[in-house]
Amino acid sequence: MRIDHSNIGQIRSDFPILDxxxxxxxxxxxxxxxxxxxxxxVIDRIVRYQKEEHSNIHRAVHYLSxxxxxxxxxxxxxxxxxxxxxxxxxxIFTRGTTEAINLVAHGYGRAFIGKGDExxxxxxxxxxxxxxxxxxxxxxxxxxxxxxxxDAGELLIDEFKALFNERTKFLALSHVSNALGTINxxxxxxxxxxxxxxxxxxxxxxxxxxxxxxxxxxxxxxxAFSGHKMCGPTGIGVLYGKAEFLEKMHPFMGGGDMILxxxxxxxxxxxxxxxxxxxxxxxxxxxxxxxxxxxxxxxxLTNIAAYEHHLLEYATQRISAISGVRxxxxxxxxxxxxxxxxxxxxxxxxxxxxxxxxxxxxxxHHCAQPVMDRFHVPATARASFAFYNTEEEVDKLxxxxxxxQEMFA
Amino acid sequence: MSDMKQLYQEVILDHNxxxxxxxxxxxxxxxxxxxxxxxxxxxxxxxxxxGEKIEAIAFEGHGCAICKASSSMMTGAxxxxxxxEAEMLVEEFRGMTTGKLDPESQENHLGKLKVFAGVKDLPSxxxxxxxxxxxxxxxxxxxxxxSTEGEADPVPDSGMVA
Numbered sequence: 001m002r003i004d005h006s007n008i009g010q011i012r013s014d015f016p017i018l019d020x021x022x023x024x025x026x027x028x029x030x031x032x033x034x035x036x037x038x039x040x041x042v043i044d045r046i047v048r049y050q051k052e053e054h055s056n057i058h059r060a061v062h063y064l065s066x067x068x069x070x071x072x073x074x075x076x077x078x079x080x081x082x083x084x085x086x087x088x089x090x091x092i093f094t095r096g097t098t099e100a101i102n103l104v105a106h107g108y109g110r111a112f113i114g115k116g117d118e119x120x121x122x123x124x125x126x127x128x129x130x131x132x133x134x135x136x137x138x139x140x141x142x143x144x145x146x147x148x149x150x151d152a153g154e155l156l157i158d159e160f161k162a163l164f165n166e167r168t169k170f171l172a173l174s175h176v177s178n179a180l181g182t183i184n185x186x187x188x189x190x191x192x193x194x195x196x197x198x199x200x201x202x203x204x205x206x207x208x209x210x211x212x213x214x215x216x217x218x219x220x221x222x223x224a225f226s227g228h229k230m231c232g233p234t235g236i237g238v239l240y241g242k243a244e245f246l247e248k249m250h251p252f253m254g255g256g257d258m259i260l261x262x263x264x265x266x267x268x269x270x271x272x273x274x275x276x277x278x279x280x281x282x283x284x285x286x287x288x289x290x291x292x293x294x295x296x297x298x299x300x301l302t303n304i305a306a307y308e309h310h311l312l313e314y315a316t317q318r319i320s321a322i323s324g325v326r327x328x329x330x331x332x333x334x335x336x337x338x339x340x341x342x343x344x345x346x347x348x349x350x351x352x353x354x355x356x357x358x359x360x361x362x363x364x365h366h367c368a369q370p371v372m373d374r375f376h377v378p379a380t381a382r383a384s385f386a387f388y389n390t391e392e393e394v395d396k397l398x399x400x401x402x403x404x405q406e407m408f409a
Numbered sequence: 410m411s412d413m414k415q416l417y418q419e420v421i422l423d424h425n426x427x428x429x430x431x432x433x434x435x436x437x438x439x440x441x442x443x444x445x446x447x448x449x450x451x452x453x454x455x456x457x458x459x460g461e462k463i464e465a466i467a468f469e470g471h472g473c474a475i476c477k478a479s480s481s482m483m484t485g486a487x488x489x490x491x492x493x494e495a496e497m498l499v500e501e502f503r504g505m506t507t508g509k510l511d512p513e514s515q516e517n518h519l520g521k522l523k524v525f526a527g528v529k530d531l532p533s534x535x536x537x538x539x540x541x542x543x544x545x546x547x548x549x550x551x552x553x554x555x556s557t558e559g560e561a562d563p564v565p566d567s568g569m570v571a
Contacts, residue, residue, distance in 0.1 A: 346474060352533075353417065
């Protein structure tokens with residue numbers, strides 16, 4: 001379904017929260033990179049689950065347990081189809097992207113990365129794709145190498161290739177930068193890393209909500225993303241991993257469900273994906289996430305990407321036309337994220353004043369302090385768009401930015 | 410707070426543009442750094458205290474308008490005051506910005522500092538206004554750095570009576 005003026009109102013009417021008034025003004029929600037909003041279809045799915053289907057899964061033989069188990073596993077299949085994984089057992093449910101990356105750092109990293117080995121990250125990583133690797137490197141005596149970027153916020157591919165040597169054991173890379181919006185040339189980078197025998201994890205937290213995904217075509221070994229940035233609830237995310245990797249990895253957490261047999265002498269672990277899902281998982285959240293993927297799939301990620309790209313172009317043109325405003329992150333290929341600074345005004349003042357107009361943006365370092373350092377700013381203001389935003393909302397953002405400038409003139 | 414002009418009053422914008430007592434005192438006998446890691450607000454406070462009296466005070470650093478104006482007005486308010494008077498203002502300012510002291514109905518010595526009263530309705534910004542005051546408190550107690558990250562009022566129940 002192509003999104004345009006004729007049906008954007010209908011799409012917006014699926015999202016009850018968009019009718020909210022903030023500070024007496026209609027909410028203009030432009031903080032989608034932090035978390036997206038939930039359509040009624042997903043809210044209804046949560047209510048139905050809690051009213052008619054809830055039980056623990058993989059346990060009992062009664063009606064509800066079998067129903068909840070079936071729905072939970074069906075959600076896994078929905079994820080598999082959404083990202084085009086080869087098998088549903090390659091989909092591990094986690095609490096979110098952060099947990100998914102930590103799972104790989106523990107389950108793969110601690111087993112296969114040792115003293116003197118090198119892990120390649122990029123200069124635009126979110127802290128969630130830096131800190132777990134630093135913790136691992138510290139524990140093992142391994143080394144972090146960083147792919148630099150240019151002033152537009154694009155990774156330098158020649159320098160990336162030059163980082164590889166015989167000690168390189170892992171590449172962990174964002175698909176899309178949360179602070180800059182850059183869409184990295186991940187296919188090319190994965191191909192290069194794999195040609196050097198180096199496994200790759202892609203942090204897809206900012207890509208999965210906005211781009212059509214095919215993990216088999218990308219050929220990455222791991223892909224991590226979060227449900228709450230994709231119209232689903234918080235507390236659910238996904239680690240996709242190639243079965244051959246997941247099978248040789250160590251469990252992340254021990255507990256119920258991840259075992260085949262337990263004695264005090266020896267525990268035999270369950271097969272994948274259950275090996276990595278110790279304890280009672282977020283069953284409701286997984287099922288609701290499945291409903292969110294149905295919703296997104298109904299519109300189509302290609303349509304979502306096209307509409308958001310149109311919004312990005314419109315917002316970029318309007319914001320860059322304001323004198324005294326600088327956009328940070330001007331890569332040729334971008335998702336619908338516009339980080340900016342207003343000359344002479346701290347981003348937190350910008351955020352507070354925009355909020356009084358009902359405009360919700362993110363201000364701060366976006367959990368990407370190395371990116372802020374790279375661009376010599378303490379923080380930025382960031383507007384991030386979803387397929388339910390409109391050109392009129394961009395206009396309101398622009399009007400509010402001008403108000404900030406007048407106030408601080 | 411729906412009307413931003415209540416918070417971003419001209420006096421705050423003016424102190425943000427032209428901060429008073431800006432710089433560092435070379436032979437300071439009291440100093441402290443205040444830091445909000447999440448916002449990037451960072452101020453360095455230097456003072457000369459002779460006997461009980463704050464003879465000189467200066468600050469420098471970077472931060473949002475609320476933090477800079479609060480720092481600037483604080484230095485003006487405590488210069489020439491005794492340590493005890495300054496500590497009383499720290500308590501009163503903290504009380505006002507965390508909603509424990511109503512500057513209109515309860516006795517206080519805040520004077521012009523009342524322009525920051527509106528910040529109490531913006532929990533995420535309270536720490537910006539309060540940072541210089543915590544830094545002052547730290548400097549008077551010879552703690553060399555302080556942070557207001559993580560909570561709006563890191564020294565709760567420190568003697569403030571609502």
